[in-house]
Amino acid sequence: MLDRKLVQEVLAAALSKGGDFAEIYVEDRLNTSIDMMKGKIESSLSGRDYGVGIRIFNGLNSVYTYTNQSDRLTLLKMAQNASMAVGGMPQNLAVDLTIASPHDKHPIRIRPEQIPKSDKINLMRLGSEAATHYDSRINQVVVRYLDYTQNVLIANSEGRFVEDSRTRTRYTVSTVAGKNGKMQTGFIGKGAGKGFELYDEIDVAHIGREAARVACTMLDAKPSPSGKFPVVIENKFGGVIFHEACGHGLEATSVAKGNSVFAGKLGEKIASEVVNAVDDGTIPNEWGSMNIDDEGTPTKRNVLIENGILKGYMVDKLNARRMNTDITGSARRQSYKYAPTSRMTNTYILNGHSKFEDMIQSVEKGIYAKYLGGGSVNTATGEFNFAVQEAYLIENGTITSPVKGATLIGTGLDILKKIEMVGDNFESGEGMCGSVSGSIPAGLGQPALKVSEITVGGREEN
Template sequence: MLSQDLIKAALEKALSTGADYAEVFAEHTDSKTISMVSSKVDKIEDAVISGVGIRIFKGLRCVSGSTSSLLPEAVLACAEKVAGVLNDTPVISNVNLTERLFGDVHPIKVVPVSVANSTKIDYLREAYNAAKEYNEGISQVTGSFLDVDHKILIANSDGLLAQDRQIRSRIRIQAVASKAGENQTGSCSPGGRVGMELFDLHNPKEVGIEAAREAMVMINAGYINAGNMPVAIENGFGGVIFHEACGHSLEASSVAYGNSQFAGKLGTQIASAKVTAIDDGTIPNAWGSINIDDEGTPARRNVLIENGVLKSYMIDKFNGRRMGMESTGNSRRQSYAFAPTSRMTNTYIAAGNDSDEDIISSIEYGLYAAKMGGGSVNPVTGQFNFAVSEGYVVRNGKICEPVRGASLIGKGSDILMNIDMVGKNLRHGQGMCGASSGSIPTNVGQPLIRVSSITVGGR
């Protein structure tokens, strides 16, 4: 992408006005999304994203710049612009780069960028048709197949020079069921840090059927009565609740500035003793995995909460300075155009000891959230909200009729304390997480859990 001489020159230029650290991030990404609607391929987005981001630190200050050009004069101009913000005597004048290979634990069997559109379309159509043909009540299906080939290079004034190639694939099917002027939707969108072998892991037919099944369940569902009740949240994407209610508040970008409900709480009990939560960027071929983060730190498995006690935050280099703590390999950015910050990778609640049967039968009246939609949180107040995309009423320990329109709201610190049963069967789900450094792929995960009481919005 960039010659070693150019990188060295850019780093030295960036350091010329007194910075104590400089970093160059270069990227070349090929990304393709093939979309299908009304049983036909209707759009293909085919993009090349390329550019350079340069950052310098001086103490607790950070200056960053980016340009979409990889040309030497543009890269040096960007370094000069960044340096121009400081006005001190240089403390580092010479950078000696040592190239490092951190290895790749995510083997790719078939690289999607070298596969013809027609092959991708065949898989997409198989999933699409399975959804369309599931039931006459399915009025529309939309589908897409996305593949991203993200090549990154990171060099810094500590002498690091590292590269990584992150390949991801994902299929999404959304089915719409219609009845009496009403619509309901169902979706299924598995993905991974994998190539075309995604379809060995996820049979396209089953993806389509799952989306259609959910839409059909929901079109025949009534509404839940609002109120406070115990809720059992299913594994897989159900883990979004930890991601939102707690994960964001453990990111250094909010902890470093004291505006997280969990700032200053290391070593204290912040969750019920049933809860052990982990952020693990090293899971082979997982959607949120990375070999190195976007500052060049190798990915790690970080235990965030162990038996309810807060053990670690997720930290990047810049915010780590303010906290006096080392990076945990969690610095991420959507692209060169976003300055990186601390983000999640694959975040999950670890398996516990309760059986799924015991969890459901413990609920006299409550909600079983079989599938969760997205959610959001305000890290300052800890207030979160989630949509339940497929929910059922639980009565006398039995899962009964489906209900639509349910949402879960509350405060992160309360819900963590209220997780009183944790199942054994851990699964992950895929999501795109948005924050100041852009939209990045993350996994969420958990086994079936029970929250003793939570506010359920309905009508």
């Protein structure tokens, strides 16, 4: 992507006016994105993004700059300007780079860029038609198809020089059901760090029908009650509650500055003893997996919580300096336009020993959250608020009526301590996660969980 001698020159220039560490990040990305609404293509974009980012540290200070030009003069001038900006003592040194070849844990069988766009559109039509024909009350269906291949080169003044390729593919269906002026939505998707072989493994028609089923079910639902109730959270995308309410608070991005409720709690009991959680970027072909992170460090399986005890954080290079700790292969960024920072890869609550049926039977009156929707969290306080896309009442140990408008409200520390049962039915899901280094693919998941009590917010029927 860039000649090694040029990279050495640029890194030397990046330390020529100041700084004690320099890094160069090169990205060459091929994208395909197609949107279909009501069976017709609304947009179809294919393109290439290319750029170079240079980052320099001086102690705990950093400077980041980027360009979409990669000629020698542009890169050397940019590196020297950044070096002056970060301050410190000038260094005249020749950077000796050693090429590293990471083991590829995520092989791609069918390159998506080799598949005709017409084949991708045919798959979109299958999902669209399945959702549209599910029920006459479905009045809008949006199908989105995405694939990209991101090639990166990362080198730094410590001598690392490594290249990697990441391919991801995703398919989602959004639906709207309407009746008597009322509307409800449904959303289902599937993505992986795979090529077009993903479509040998998933049923796009089922995705469409499931998205339609959720919208229609909620259309007929009664308003959710409000109050404090036991809640059973379903597996798979139910893991978003741990991702948001707890995962972000375990990233060094917030921990290093003391802006997290989990700061300074290593070795302390922060959760029920039935809770075990990891962040693992090594799982083959998972949505958030990579061979190396965006600082060139091999990804790994990081234990976050073990039997309720806080065991570790997710840490990037700059925050490792601030915290005087080791890096964990957790540095991520959306593109060359962003400096990396500590982010989640695939963040999971691990399997327990409880049966889903036993969780439901143990609840006299509560809520079953089948699909969670969007939410927000304040990492400094751990306070969260999540919409429940599909919810049901639990009455006398039985799942009964669907309810709409339910929200789960609480704090990460509180919910971790109130997890009473962890199921044995783990499944993974995926989503896009936003933070200071942009929007990135993040895997999540869990088995079903029973929380002894969560504040549930409802809403009145319109």
